[in-house]
Amino acid sequence: MPFLKIEKVTKVYEANGASPVVRVLSDVDVEIEEAEFVCLMGPSGSGKSTLLTIVGAMNHPTEGRVLVDDIDIYSLSDERRADFRREYLGFVFQQHHLMPYLNALENAMLPLATAEMNTREKRDRAANALARVGLNGKALRLPNQLSGGEQGRLAIARAIINEPPLILADEPTGSLDTKTGAEIMEVFLNLNAQGQTVFMVTHNAENSALAHRIINIVDGRIG
Amino acid sequence: MRISTLAFANLRRRKGKAVFLIIGIAIGIGTGVALLSLSTSIKEEIGSQLDRFGANIVVVPQSNSLSLDYGGLSVSSVSFDVKQLRTEDAASVLQIPYANRISNISPKLLGAVRVEGREVLLAGVDFDSELVLKRWWQVAGKKPENDQQVLVGYEAARALSLIEPTSSTQPPHVSHGGSHQHDENQFQFKIVRNHLTIADQDHEIAGVISQTGGPEDQMIFGSLGHVQRLLNKPGQLSLIEVSALCKDCPIGDIVSQISEQIPHAKVSAIQQSVRARSETVGRLTRFSAAVSAVVLVIGALMIFTTMTGSVIERTKEIGVLRAIGFRRAHIIKGLLIEVSVIGLLGGLLGWGVGLLASWMALPYFSETRIPFELKPVLGIVAMAAGLIIGSISSFYPIVRASRLDPSEAVRYV
Numbered sequence: 001m002p003f004l005k006i007e008k009v010t011k012v013y014e015a016n017g018a019s020p021v022v023r024v025l026s027d028v029d030v031e032i033e034e035a036e037f038v039c040l041m042g043p044s045g046s047g048k049s050t051l052l053t054i055v056g057a058m059n060h061p062t063e064g065r066v067l068v069d070d071i072d073i074y075s076l077s078d079e080r081r082a083d084f085r086r087e088y089l090g091f092v093f094q095q096h097h098l099m100p101y102l103n104a105l106e107n108a109m110l111p112l113a114t115a116e117m118n119t120r121e122k123r124d125r126a127a128n129a130l131a132r133v134g135l136n137g138k139a140l141r142l143p144n145q146l147s148g149g150e151q152g153r154l155a156i157a158r159a160i161i162n163e164p165p166l167i168l169a170d171e172p173t174g175s176l177d178t179k180t181g182a183e184i185m186e187v188f189l190n191l192n193a194q195g196q197t198v199f200m201v202t203h204n205a206e207n208s209a210l211a212h213r214i215i216n217i218v219d220g221r222i223g
Numbered sequence: 224m225r226i227s228t229l230a231f232a233n234l235r236r237r238k239g240k241a242v243f244l245i246i247g248i249a250i251g252i253g254t255g256v257a258l259l260s261l262s263t264s265i266k267e268e269i270g271s272q273l274d275r276f277g278a279n280i281v282v283v284p285q286s287n288s289l290s291l292d293y294g295g296l297s298v299s300s301v302s303f304d305v306k307q308l309r310t311e312d313a314a315s316v317l318q319i320p321y322a323n324r325i326s327n328i329s330p331k332l333l334g335a336v337r338v339e340g341r342e343v344l345l346a347g348v349d350f351d352s353e354l355v356l357k358r359w360w361q362v363a364g365k366k367p368e369n370d371q372q373v374l375v376g377y378e379a380a381r382a383l384s385l386i387e388p389t390s391s392t393q394p395p396h397v398s399h400g401g402s403h404q405h406d407e408n409q410f411q412f413k414i415v416r417n418h419l420t421i422a423d424q425d426h427e428i429a430g431v432i433s434q435t436g437g438p439e440d441q442m443i444f445g446s447l448g449h450v451q452r453l454l455n456k457p458g459q460l461s462l463i464e465v466s467a468l469c470k471d472c473p474i475g476d477i478v479s480q481i482s483e484q485i486p487h488a489k490v491s492a493i494q495q496s497v498r499a500r501s502e503t504v505g506r507l508t509r510f511s512a513a514v515s516a517v518v519l520v521i522g523a524l525m526i527f528t529t530m531t532g533s534v535i536e537r538t539k540e541i542g543v544l545r546a547i548g549f550r551r552a553h554i555i556k557g558l559l560i561e562v563s564v565i566g567l568l569g570g571l572l573g574w575g576v577g578l579l580a581s582w583m584a585l586p587y588f589s590e591t592r593i594p595f596e597l598k599p600v601l602g603i604v605a606m607a608a609g610l611i612i613g614s615i616s617s618f619y620p621i622v623r624a625s626r627l628d629p630s631e632a633v634r635y636v
Contacts, residue, residue: 053630056630058545058628058629058630078551079550079551079552082545082549085546087548089548091547093546097540099540101232101233101236102229102232106228106232109224110224110544110547112224113224113228113229113549113553114226114548114549114550119224
């Protein structure tokens with residue numbers, strides 16, 4: 001039984017004013033095993049990010065279903081799906097999307113804000129997440145006091161604080177230089193080595209070469 | 224870290240906007256508080272002045288009488304089983320539980336007397352209380368100071384040839400003092416006689432009451448005890464006029480209490496006076512409420528637009544929070560905490576500013592200098608109002624924020 005199963009997923013954006021109907025994904029079938037590192041590659045506009053947000057329980061597919069750990073995520077209510085995102089997924093955005101007014105420790109701790117847990121435990125877990133991505137000693141820095149690579153690491157720390165079984169990453173090295181990008185990839189590889197499943201969208205062939213498997217997508221279809 | 228930590232961090236981050244919103248709510252609440260405080264003080268003053276301006280309760284002997292008139296022709300009424308009012312009854316009015324609301328008691332004895340061949344209505348009054356009650360009287364002369372001095376109504380004075388018309392350029396004939404004494408040049412008459420024979424006794428004319436259009440024009444007023452002796456009705460009264468300070472207007476309760484105190488009397492509220500007071504005060508209240516409502520609506524619209532702008536500005540942030548597992552309820556809770564803090568602080572500031580403004584403005588609207596009062600209950604109401612206005616006006620933007628599609632929101636730039 002695959003850990004992540006994408007079954008016949010189609011996504012169509014309905015016509016809106018002058019915008020015509022757009023078919024972004026067509027009958028996408030993907031299966032990923034637990035602790036696998038898979039890269040999704042494809043040209044711009046091929047539907048990579050859309051597929052990632054669908055797997056990320058944020059974007060309802062027009063057809064088909066997505067099963068994570070045998071849970072049909074779009075059969076869940078909106079609020080249960082939010083819980084699912086918190087408990088099962090760690091999402092790393094291309095632009096990192098850090099909160100500029102929170103320091104690194106607080107940014108890493110953000111997914112725990114709604115958790116019934118005492119503050120000391122939250123802080124310990126955040127400090128541990130920062131240590132895992134190599135940000136020891138930078139807990140009190142604001143995001144704008146961190147380099148691009150450190151911001152990327154902080155975004156990963158936030159994604160892993162809940163120890164999610166599945167990490168989704170949308171071009172996490174896209175805005176970074178080669179050296180920093182390689183450092184970030186190193187972090188993902190370490191996490192994967194510790195048993196976390198990684199599903200990453202990337203343009204970078206060097207990065208994708210480090211994955212267990214590469215899936216290509218062109219015009220919304222798996223190639 | 225909790226949701227409240229995020230909310231407070233956001234407030235600190237957007238200090239300028241938070242202060243702007245707090246000031247906006249404070250202006251709305253402050254205007255309401257100031258208008259409410261002002262109108263309450265002015266209402267009390269107007270009420271007190273109206274209450275002092277004439278009686279609003281009249282006490283007469285209880286009798287089973289039938290009014291006999293037909294087509295404007297009045298026939299003597301048939302009275303039987305009349306229970307007399309006594310001088311002690313006037314004093315007993317002050318023994319009712321609402322005695323502190325009684326501002327004036329004016330006992331009277333009325334009787335017809337022959338004055339130089341004419342029948343004239345003679346009223347025995349306590350001049351101290353009567354002249355306070357009849358503030359609109361303009362007396363050419365002075366207040367009577369002894370039993371032999373009287374005040375004469377305009378028509379009675381004219382009929383008894385006590386006065387003569389005069390032009391404004393002519394100086395008046397008399398020069399008296401007294402609390403109701405007015406600039407003598409304003410009277411269109413001059414007093415030509417200083418003495419009058421009433422019931423075969425010589426009386427000095429202390430003053431003539433300028434024309435009022437009321438029953439007093441036809442009357443002569445003497446001191447109560449003296450008139451009781453003249454009419455041979457010692458200790459008796461015809462009526463007692465009572466002026467009650469009608470704050471919160473328990474006029475019905477005051478009437479009931481006087482009725483219980485003087486069971487042999489018929490006590491009635493003068494409805495016209497009560498209605499006029501309540502209409503005046505009511506208009507003032509409605510005006511204040513309308514102005515406050517308009518200001519609060521403007522404040523609420525300002526919060527609505529600012530909160531809507533704030534939500535749009537934070538679309539990406541809210542999308543990220545949703546993407547990492549915040550429920551809609553968590554987003555709503557966070558934004559509500561922010562709005563509540565703003566609303567409470569706005570209400571608190573508005574309360575302080577409103578009280579201060581009303582205290583500073585009151586001398587321009589009122590003759591009474593009212594001491595500064597903190598009114599903590601009003602403070603609680605103001606904070607609650609700030610909370611409610613903040614919550615209601617940001618309800619739509621907050622719900623809209625919670626419904627943001629996280630996948631769209633994180634792509635938002």
